Amino acid sequence: MSDTILRTADGKPLKAALQRASAVARRRAFWLVLPLLAFVVITFVVPIGQMLSRSVTNDAFSANMPQLVAWFEANPEGTEPDEAAFAALAADLTNAAAERTIGSVATRINYDVSGTRSLFTSAGRKAKKLEAPFKESVVAMDPKWGEPIVWAAMRNASAKLTTSFYQAAMDRKLSAKGVFEKAPGDLQVYLKLFGRTLALSAVVTFLCLLLGYPVAHLLASLPMSKSSLLMILVLLPFWTSLLVRTTSWMVLLQEQGILNNTLVGLGIISDENRFALMYNQAGTIIAMTHILLPFMILPLYSVMKTIPVSYTRAARSLGATSWTTFRRIYVPQTVPGIGAGGILVFILAVGYYITPALVGGATGTLISNQIAFHMQDSLNWSLAAALAAMLLGAVLALYWVYDRLVGIDNMKLG
């Protein structure tokens, strides 16, 4: 067996020698990428990991109500809360009130069962005065304490890991039986918003492809002097602030905007029938298509530039009309560019935030606006994290599907 191993002149195995020889080079290369690696880890991996972990862990309740948590652990699900449970609750409420953590405990339960916030805060104020038998005295304080759903929510919140934020993100509500159930239609928010986000992103991607394809083709086939001018026009938006571009659309398209005023002035539409192109889905689509167009054009252009004109000429000489040549010879060769541009635009669109926030109105906002709302206004970071994780999952799933259908190495970004 050892005879088959290749060896260097002095008898060391070739593979080991090779590894040692390239180890130095590899180590040096590692030092070169270390700053970037550190940067990525610190600014990207760690915060995202933090955020994702928040979507399944929220210890606002479990950390501040230790005795009740212990009772939940000792008694399996379905056990009626007994005297010991109420005693633990009373002790924990007293403690939490003293340590001023009762607010976060209340908020945590309120996430799962809305309207329970004041139940906790007022109980916190009165807890010190509670006396045995605790079951009666607690329920006497507020009959809601006897309701199974409150206990189900507390049991749910006492676990180390929780799915309640994902359940909420999927429009499922905690029921009295302690399980999550589909919320009634009028309470469904997020799934609809996810659907709208994906649909709008798909529309934007499609429009970008429709508008960008001819431009990219023109860029790739014009002589150098003209194509560089066109390229500057394509890149010009990149050099203008996103806010400026978005607000220009508002100036242009709102009901009292330039477009509508002109059309009314020319008598093409009447004053009452002004087009509603802003603060709705149309506004979001128009502004986002404009902003994301370069991300479609550039990958398409870089692919089209490498397609020699002789392919289309060959097809024509073989008897194909220009349409057949375009459809059967040209387009298939631009698939890597279509894929790259499409994925890029779609992923950017799915996470788009500022533009829909400014021009989307009520019907044109996306899931990212809802995430931002939970981050900044409602401060329910766990729900924001769950929504973001689902968005991330959707994008990754899309990426995976693309890989299966087209192949990632078929993608050409530049």
Added chain:
Amino acid sequence: MAGSNTSDAFVVFDRVQKSYDGETLVVKDLNLSMPKGEFLTMLGPSGSGKTTCLMMLAGFETATHGEILLDGRPINNIPPHKRGIGMVFQNYALFPHMTIAENLSFPLEVRGMDKSVREEKIKRALDMVQMGQFGNRRPAQLSGGQQQRVALARALVFEPELVLMDEPLGALDKQLREHMQFEITRLAHDLGITVVYVTHDQTEALTMSDRVAVFNDGVIQQLAPPAELYEAPKNSFVAQFIGENNTLEGVVTEISNDKCVVKLDDGELIDARPVNVTKVGERTRVSIRPERVEMNKARLQPGAHTLKATVCEFIYMGDIFRTRLSVAGNDDFIIKTRNAPDAVRLQPGTEIEIGWLPQDCRALDA
């Protein structure tokens, strides 16, 4: 073969001019007429307008002036896909996203042929170029020579009467190139197709063609069968471009119908055949092929002119010896001698006498 009678001509260029930028003419006054079944090669240095001519014929460029006729019909207004011309490109232009069979199927599909007919024709075309077992491969999985064959098969599969080839063998190594030269001529002959072939390799042009059009600067310098081109070049560009050639410069001192006397720049007088010199006092370049120069006095015919020469360099090439001489002020005078048992290997510095027949010595334009 060299019928230039326009009535039975298949392809005709009639006073065709082409300019890309409106400032310079890339093709100047091109007149050419080809009978059916001819193998015509356009030969010329880079940038002389060969590809441009081919593109005008194929319909990818329009002539700025003049008319191109195909089978008697002007084609200026026929779009490329209706011309029915097969074309082989220099980089083969096989569609990378299709298999070999799909590549060949494409021209048949756009002509609306049935599947069974297509399969039959594809098989025949692939067998013709000995690529029968490669139908399921992609172009990227073939070697250069194999791709070349497929490109040829694709240009022929829809049975065009005219096939254009733009330097189709440019990327192949010497052996494969020679083999493919043979294959292409054989196929063209067997199928009876008319071929316009572009190359800047003169051996390729000479060995393959019925006629060769030598291009320079957008003008056909000479259009003739290979032997005539080599042995009777019409001007000094053709003499220089085709094969190896020695030139001596001088002035015409005497001229009659088929004979002239040229006074070389070092004062020596030689006899030559006037080709495109017309009057006494005109400057001329006298051209002699290296293999027509004789240095063995015994073999010189009576009346042959002799000149003194000094050997500068002796190059052993196996089958022949190539000797560089200094003759009448020209240090680049080459002679070739066969490696015969009695051949002398000349040492540099040796003084010898060389000679040739006056009819092998052509007085051309300066």
